[in-house]
Amino acid sequence: MTTQATTGDAEARLQEHFDATIGRDQRIEPRDWMPDGYRRTLIRQIAQHAHSEIIGMQPEGQWITRAPSLRRKAILLAKVQDEAGHGLYLYSAAETLGADRAELTEMLIDGRQKYSSIFNYPTLTFADVGVIGWLVDGAAICNQVPLCRSSYGPYARAMIRICKEESFHQRQGYELLLTMMRGTDAQREMVQDAVNRWWWPSLMMFGPPDDASPNSARSMAWKIKRHSNDELRQRFVDMTVPQAEKLGVTLPDPELRWNDERGHYDFGAPDWDELRRVISGDGPCNAERIARRRAAHEEGAWVREAAAAYAAKRAAGRRAAA
Amino acid sequence: MTTQATTGDAEARLQEHFDATIGRDQRIEPRDWMPDGYRRTLIRQIAQHAHSEIIGMQPEGQWITRAPSLRRKAILLAKVQDEAGHGLYLYSAAETLGADRAELTEMLIDGRQKYSSIFNYPTLTFADVGVIGWLVDGAAICNQVPLCRSSYGPYARAMIRICKEESFHQRQGYELLLTMMRGTDAQREMVQDAVNRWWWPSLMMFGPPDDASPNSARSMAWKIKRHSNDELRQRFVDMTVPQAEKLGVTLPDPELRWNDERGHYDFGAPDWDELRRVISGDGPCNAERIARRRAAHEEGAWVREAAAAYAAKRAAGRRAAA
Amino acid sequence: GAELGAYCLALGDDALISAQRLAEWCARAPDLEEEMALANIGLDLLGQARMLYTRAGQADGSGRDEDDLAYFRDPAEFRNVRLAELPNGDFAFTIVRLLALSAWRLAVFTRLTASPDPVLAAVAAKGVKELAYHRQYAAEWAVRLGDGTEESRRRMVRAMEEVAPYLEELYAAETCTTIGEEVEAVLRQVAGEAGLAWPRVRPLPGSGRDGGHTEHLAPLLAELQGTARAFPGAAW
């Protein structure tokens, strides 16, 4: 019994030290002790974020081969490459918590882990590329900037780099839209149509309303999460409305208006049923996104096996030579 | 020894009867005795012809989804469907000689049997569809009309039906070209470019010059073949030159001119080295044509297996019920 | 006028897009008989599309001909159901989609033979015979695949699950409410003959009838329209 008591004592001390570190707004590092729940929650969150970057390559990526100018083609190819890079950093951050990238990939293609629902909407025209940059990346940044102060060091550092690149993408998306709005009528219509389709899904990116978001409290206590869904959504709307005005597009919400009293824009409620449907797998492109990811994974299996076999042979060769 | 002598006598009588049938220009039917060489030669020829119809679906078939008007789309789809039908009749004719369609397909995709070299050239524009109809189907008809009098009944009857449809295709191809030549400059250029690319390969469709065609004599004796390669080639040129004039295109042969003495057009020699290369597998599209056929065959294997399994179950069910 | 035109246009779009997908099977089908059958069905649908487009262009007063409508509208102007534009997938998906679309279209055309518009009624009367054959062909293959090998059964099950969420969209735009029941009865019966059960799934929201398409329509149309658009002023 002594041993158990001692273990209990030791764990209590570790917990105390952990709590104090969080309390001082200092970072937890991979070598530090951490509660299991913290580790599990973080792995799930980071993996989901990594999966979102990877799945997020698809909706825009299909326009690389169809981009209407070489400059836009290069910008888009670079952006999608950045997303692959973000996926890589994030999987690495998850690996510092003991997760395995191959396993996380399996969980993604089995549907055991989620990714951001926004990527289950179709990209129908080249204007979608601009609107995704402006609204989707914009919303992502609102969500992610606070994560640069996440209590977990590797995640926070990955987020700093990612946020920097995301803001760059957002500016590029907005700039594309500005250019298109100065173009032909057909281009302006295309932009407005894209805004109509992406506005509500973008608002849903902040998750369900606070009163329907049960896990948030603990994540906030752990400083994995720093603001509530509704706070971030409001921040996004306040930031975006003036940009829409400058662009000359109409946001498709008749309830959208400035509220002098609150010092914020009022806005309508997204269709939360739709969000539930998309999260639960019935969005317009869920099945296809996963099928495409699975196909790439399966068709690449022989390549990964070849690389592993080659590495093993070389390692054996080095051992034999030593 | 008596038995052997009797067999020898019997066979001699059969051979005599066979020769007499051929001599009277009557047809050999599947139930009739025929020499092994005749059977083998015919199987090879009919199979090669069937393969040509099947492989011939590819060069034009890829333009069905890209045809520039719904009428042309329907015409082309119907034509390519006819080619599949021709393949079917011809495989059936080969089966009356004891060949097996599945085996013939294997021989095609293994490269053990050939198909017409013309289908190893690429179709680069929609004008190629017209030119293939005009020149390639035109050359095919010159080759095939005599085959309607082939000594082997099932082949002759298949050829009658095929030739009728081919002439229809040829007229449609020529009509497309007439329409295009009355259109824009870009269309006229496209037609001329296609004629430049297809003229020489079309002349090669009649095979090597007579003095380099060793197997022809026996086939002519057997009335499997009725005219020499050079005769048919001349007939094609004589028929085509006035059509080209009416169309307003230039045939790319500086030596082409009317010879009053011969009562025929003189024309230059095709590049026989090119023909040898293409026949031996090194044409521009040989590898792709076979790869595509093989892929369709392999990807369809599970479907054919399912149909066979289902048929077997039903047959077993009927036997059990009986 | 406008309503008849819009209706003919939607039926024409379904037919054109379906024919395009069927044409993609050319030189890729599992057997020569299937090459011929799929091409034949494609030809029937292409013929229906042409007559419906011609009627649409007259009825809506725009005077557009079949090629104007097929080649010079953008993806968002197409009114076909999304099921028609999905990629071909394997032979099982093609068969299940064909079964669903032809069962539905046969039910619709049967009713349209009594259309007050004589042209549409005539198009429907001709189409009914074609569609009965399409449905029969697809049903026979569905049974063969469902009751064939382990692999073909697995593929059939997956195909049914992939097609099912798109069915509601077919019925939703029709005023006649018995069509859905009729189609589902056919699907259940065919699945039953194959020893399978037609799956119950939640319908996918949205509709191609309002111009809400998948990502697959734009590339399909780019291929379909590319040659025609590359030669302005050309005659074919």
Added chain:
Amino acid sequence: GAELGAYCLALGDDALISAQRLAEWCARAPDLEEEMALANIGLDLLGQARMLYTRAGQADGSGRDEDDLAYFRDPAEFRNVRLAELPNGDFAFTIVRLLALSAWRLAVFTRLTASPDPVLAAVAAKGVKELAYHRQYAAEWAVRLGDGTEESRRRMVRAMEEVAPYLEELYAAETCTTIGEEVEAVLRQVAGEAGLAWPRVRPLPGSGRDGGHTEHLAPLLAELQGTARAFPGAAW
């Protein structure tokens, strides 16, 4: 003038078409590292294409800009080698093609650093560093695949046989006769490291440099150019 323009155009076409094929790997590569590497190589080539097109449009006196040349020429006006336009095939084909094209292009660019045209010399100088990396990347994978598993070896052998007939076309248009030997030496060396032999095959006649392309270029360009052509007068 005209000759320099034509030369820059051909080199630009090779780069653009190669970049397009590499971009098709997006979200289809065997691993994330390969997603990034293939995209990165595609970006380098796209950058080279843009500079070469700009130079071509100045040198030939036509004043066409990079987008005029990329988006508003028809297939027969493209001057890329056919090897660049072939479909991606599997990862082995993509690697062997990349190895061959980057070995050749590196040999050419190395010589072009001494071009009398200062712009082309500068483009070449920048490109040499990029191409050395491309060649290195492809060579490493070629060795891994050739000396990996039974399957990867089989695929490598097939890929080499598929690429080899297109090599002569690369050298034929170059005035410098040592380039072919240099490239073949690289290919033989890499194949040797992988325990394979670079195949001896007969070269395929014809050349994309004269506008003689395969059936694959027109669909590739239809996809590449479609959006740009659908919006006349648009700015992007």
